[in-house]
Amino acid sequence: MTRHWIAVASADHVRRGLKGGFMQVCHGKIAPLKRIEAGDHVAYYSPTGILGSKDGLQSFTAIGTVKTGDPYNFDMGNGFVPSRRDVDWDEAHTASIRPLLDKLEFTAGRPNWGAQLRFGLLQISAGDFALIEAAMTNKTAP
Numbered sequence: 001m002t003r004h005w006i007a008v009a010s011a012d013h014v015r016r017g018l019k020g021g022f023m024q025v026c027h028g029k030i031a032p033l034k035r036i037e038a039g040d041h042v043a044y045y046s047p048t049g050i051l052g053s054k055d056g057l058q059s060f061t062a063i064g065t066v067k068t069g070d071p072y073n074f075d076m077g078n079g080f081v082p083s084r085r086d087v088d089w090d091e092a093h094t095a096s097i098r099p100l101l102d103k104l105e106f107t108a109g110r111p112n113w114g115a116q117l118r119f120g121l122l123q124i125s126a127g128d129f130a131l132i133e134a135a136m137t138n139k140t141a142p
Helices: 011-020 031-035 113-119 126-137
Strands: 004-008 041-046 059-066 083-089 121-124
Touching (some): 004 113, 011 083, 031 083, 031 121, 059 126
Parallel strands (some): 004 041
Antiparallel strands (some): 059 083
């Protein structure tokens, strides 16, 4: 059964994954990536444009489908060897979360909606994913 996820990273980090066809979560930890399976859908939420900034981007910045294969380690140099999963990224544009806050199940009626995203990976409903996808691709949500 296909599951739907929100991964969290700054937009500059998401762009690296888009370019390389991969995703990383939680500062490269493997355990969260093991929860995701081939065929699952993932959307990246970026609270900021640049890691450590306070620019308030608060937008979805990538969306795609996880490819077949297990998580793997990748040596980025200087002793940093994060875990990754390969993703087939869709053509999409950045979409602010603000217009969706009252529509998404995981945020509606929650003044502290961002708290659940601090863990870096959140499973969401198919309906929520469809709303995010529609916002990012200008398709109509079912």
